[in-house]
Structures are given as structure tokens and as C-alpha cells.
Amino acid sequence: MADKTAAKRETHVAVAVIIRDGRVLIARRPKHVHQGGLLEFPGGKVEPGETVQRALVREVAEETGLKVPESSLEPVIGIRHDYGDKCVFLDVWQTTSAKGEAEGREGQPLAWMLPMDMRDQDFPAANRPIIRALRLPSLLAITGDIEKVEQGCEQLASALKRWSPPLVVVRAPLLNGGDYRRLVASATRVCAREGAGLIVHGGPSVFQDAPEAAGLHLPWREASRLSSRPIPGHAWLGVSCHDAGQIGHAVRLGADYVTFGPVKATATHPDAVSIGWPAFRESVSMAPLPVFGLGGLGPGDVLRARQEGGQGVAGIRFWWSEN
Structure with missing residues (x-):
């Protein structure tokens, strides 16, 4: 045989x-x-x-x-x-x-x-996945936790003028559904003025309430409940992942990209154990989709992330001011 x-x-x-x-x-x-x-x-x-x-x-x-x-x-x-x-x-x-x-x-x-x-x-x-990699930027901007709609939009407008990232993930886990919808409606206009696409953050219902959004980023707790892609193919679907098994699940969902880390220690999640570049490289080598390194990283780490097989870097602190 x-x-x-x-x-x-x-x-x-x-x-x-x-x-x-x-x-x-x-x-x-x-x-x-x-x-x-x-x-x-x-x-x-x-x-x-x-x-x-x-x-x-x-x-x-x-x-x-x-x-x-x-x-x-x-x-x-x-x-x-x-x-x-x-x-x-x-x-x-x-x-x-x-x-x-x-x-x-x-x-x-x-x-x-x-x-x-x-x-x-x-x-x-x-x-x-090559097409995805060519369309995606090397820097994925993520907002800090927005607690108030008006203040959050002001922070977003200020941050966009400083950095002009092509894609922005808008996080506001402390806002209720109605306030988050108001935030997204206003933030979408802010992003449009600066030429940035807005990606909503949360479960599938968040995207359903914001059809004008460029995509949906699923926290792992939301992604783990799903068995198939929850949004249309024309929109970006991202997933927050922390190990190779989670990346595999994101692939099965039809995700377009994942964030993976924390690669380094980070002030926003001080209790999270960093994985380091060797573990990042090992997991990325088996991932058939673009992977953004996350955690304690900034623009200066883009080249290293790409050398290790990643798409680039995702983060908060390199572009977002809490003031």
C-alpha cells in the first residue's frame, strides 16, 4: 500500500x-x-x-x-x-x-x-490570507476603555489627528448597549473625517446594530461561543487570542485576522503573563491568517513582529491618551 x-x-x-x-x-x-x-x-x-x-x-x-x-x-x-x-x-x-x-x-x-x-x-x-495581509495595515489601533460617549469621541478625534491609523477598534466595555450605539454612531463620523475604518468590539449583536462599521472584533469570551462566521464576508472579523488553540478556533470561524499576546508586559493588563517573541513566532508559524502582536508593543516593534511572521502590532498606549 x-x-x-x-x-x-x-x-x-x-x-x-x-x-x-x-x-x-x-x-x-x-x-x-x-x-x-x-x-x-x-x-x-x-x-x-x-x-x-x-x-x-x-x-x-x-x-x-x-x-x-x-x-x-x-x-x-x-x-x-x-x-x-x-x-x-x-x-x-x-x-x-x-x-x-x-x-x-x-x-x-x-x-x-x-x-x-x-x-x-x-x-x-x-x-x-495573502490578500487579507495586503489589505490590512501593520498597525492596528485600539482605544482605551471609553466610559463616556462625548469624552470618548473627543479622545478619539485627538488620537486620530496624531496618528491617522487606517483601522481603529473602539472598545467601551463599561458602556451599556444604548450608549455604545451612540458612541459608534458618533465615532464613525469622526473616523470618516480622518480616513479611518471603525471596527466595533463585542459580540455579533454589536455589529448588527452598526452596519456602517468596517468590521467586528470579538473578545475571546464571545468568539468561544460561536461555531461559524457571524458577519458578512465584506467586513473585517478579528478575534482576541491568547494561545494556539484559540487561534485555531478563530480560523474555523473564518476570522480575517487575530490579535495574539501579550508578547511583553503591559501596563493595561499588569497581571497577564507575557509570552515573549519565541512563543509568538511558534504560534504564528502555524496560523494561516494575519496575526497582530499585542501587549506592551508599539510602532517600534512592527519590524520585529513581521520578522517573527506576524502582520504587525496592535495596541492602545502607543497612540491613545487617557487625558
Whole structure:
């Protein structure tokens, strides 16, 4: 009998996200290959003894004629995916420094696409977290605990003028439902003026009361009660996670991202035990979705978070003032 384990051995694939003027280079897979006809990012199998960076330089040159400086490559995300007939590890790196004009040297059509125009159904399932990673920022701003609607909106407006984050999670666990709805209605207008998307925080009913919100962030206590995605696919779904098992549950819910930590000691949760970067890296390496490091982190930790396989950093204190 054939060795099924050997037949499903993981294939290490280097994937290049080549960015030029905000657009990403995309190719269409030939009809006769695995996942044929779908769109994909350039790349290919990492050969024995080859680094992923060297594989990307080689594959991009062979497929598109572009020259990628190896030193320009930065990590994006790592994705493990089981297609049933094939297991792959997509090792995704990006560059904005590719030189030359792209051409499909293997006969494949090429196009430059905005991340916002990429549709899940046009890509292999394993590629879909890459789309999420490209659309999400490297910094996810979270408000401190807002206790009063008017004061909270003033704090939000002031913080947005200082930092201008693309996405803001608005937390107000001490407000009742009616006051939180009022807060979100006002905060949405504040965010719109500053070009930020507002993500509500709480259970699914919170999002149902705020259809104008950009998404929903589930605290773990809310996520643990669910068995399927509670909001439409066009909105962001995030989950607060504290161990690998919780990340796995978030994946099963269809989350678009998770926050994970605390990575370091944090003043907002002084009793929480920090996990450190090694544990962060280990858990993120098995997570097929973008992961924001959380806890005692700020903008200066974004590069480290990305080097450890994360999307970036989420936090409160680096941008939010309680005064």
C-alpha cells in the first residue's frame, strides 16, 4: 500500500508579492496544472539547499523577467494549507524594488492589481490570507476603555489627528448597549473625517446594530461561543487570542485576522503573563491568517513582529491618551 504520509509531504513554496505604484503583480495559472485557471502570485518551489529569498529571485526572473534585489525582500506571511491532494507551505515575501518590465515568460497572462480589487474566488484557497495581509495595515489601533460617549469621541478625534491609523477598534466595555450605539454612531463620523475604518468590539449583536462599521472584533469570551462566521464576508472579523488553540478556533470561524499576546508586559493588563517573541513566532508559524502582536508593543516593534511572521502590532498606549 502506498505511504499516504509521504504522498502528503509538505511542499515549501516561495511566493513573491511584487508591488509597484500600489499595485501587485498577478499571474493566471495554466489550465492544465494544479488549481489551473486561477490567479496567483509569482513564485515556485524552494529547491533543496536553497534559501527562500534566493528561490524568489530565481523564480521571479524565470517567470516574469523582473530582477529582484535579494536584500529588498521583506516577510509578509507564512501559510500552511492542505488541499486534500497536496500540502503546501507558502512562504510569502514582498518587494517594492523589482527592476524591469514584467512579461509572462511561460506564456502566462500578467496584470497589476490593487489589493482591494482581488476577489477570494479568483485565487487558490491558500492564497486568500495573502490578500487579507495586503489589505490590512501593520498597525492596528485600539482605544482605551471609553466610559463616556462625548469624552470618548473627543479622545478619539485627538488620537486620530496624531496618528491617522487606517483601522481603529473602539472598545467601551463599561458602556451599556444604548450608549455604545451612540458612541459608534458618533465615532464613525469622526473616523470618516480622518480616513479611518471603525471596527466595533463585542459580540455579533454589536455589529448588527452598526452596519456602517468596517468590521467586528470579538473578545475571546464571545468568539468561544460561536461555531461559524457571524458577519458578512465584506467586513473585517478579528478575534482576541491568547494561545494556539484559540487561534485555531478563530480560523474555523473564518476570522480575517487575530490579535495574539501579550508578547511583553503591559501596563493595561499588569497581571497577564507575557509570552515573549519565541512563543509568538511558534504560534504564528502555524496560523494561516494575519496575526497582530499585542501587549506592551508599539510602532517600534512592527519590524520585529513581521520578522517573527506576524502582520504587525496592535495596541492602545502607543497612540491613545487617557487625558
